[in-house]
Amino acid sequence: MGFFDVLDILGTIAFAISGALMAIKREMDVFGIFIVAFVTALGGGILRDVFIGNTPVWWMGHFYVVHFVSISVFLAIVFRNKIYFLVKSLFIFDTIGLAIFTISGVQIGVSANLDPAVSVVLGIMTGCFGGVIRDILCNEIPIIFRKEIYALASLAGGICFIILYSLNFDKNISYISTILLVVVIRVFAVRFGIGLPTYSIKKSKN
Structure with missing residues (x-):
């Protein structure tokens, strides 16, 4: 097992925990927690593989990642009171997962000899879209559509x-x-409140 494989596992664990914590916050049952953790950890990669025609999708040929998702869910449930109340715990796990899966997506694009710009898009897709699915399932506005610098x-x-x-x-x-x-970009942006501008329509006073 190489360094890249270790990174993939760490990214899976980080995203699975962030998904499980979000589901716990929404008071879901065990099945709901697992589903949210699963799509958070693997949803971006599934979408990436479908887009580039890489089927069966990656996790089906590396089923051990499902075991890591299951272990992450178990740990998140057992230690939910300690993990959840750690300062910025969800932010920390989500940021680590974003960083690692961005690399994973870009690496796959590079290995497939795709255009560098396409490889970067695959990195964004892999890193961000698991979180998008997580937020939708948890009835949240996806983080990439909010003011926070994420994508x-x-x-x-x-x-x-x-x-x-x-x-x-x-x-x-x-x-x-x-x-x-x-x-560093994520921490710096959150620490100093840096984000993209948001827009709204002014309500009529009538």
Whole structure:
């Protein structure tokens, strides 16, 4: 098992826990918690594989990831009171998952000899769309459509990875640098309240 495989597992665990925590927050039952954790961890990858015609989708050939999702759900339920009340716990797990799965998506695009821009889009899709499905199932406005900088962090990470890869940097250095960039952007944006502008229609006074 290589470093990339370890990253995939860590990303799966991080996203599964973030999904489980969101479901617990919504007071779902065990089945609901598992489904939300599953689609959060694997939904972006499923969508990516369908788009590029990579079937059966990745997790079906790597079923061990379902075991990691199950373990993550179990741990989230058992330690829900301790995990949930950690400061920014959901944010932390979600950010780690975003960073790792952005790399995963870009790497798959690069391995398939796709255009670098397409590879970056696959990274965004892999990193963001599991969270989109999670938020929809939990009746939340998806995080990428809110003011928070989320998809832009994934975009920056994808571009960073493509540049380092094209310059023949060591893969592990590329992985770590990309993860750090995504995490730093997310933390910095949240810490200082930086976000994209939002727009609304003014209500008539009549």
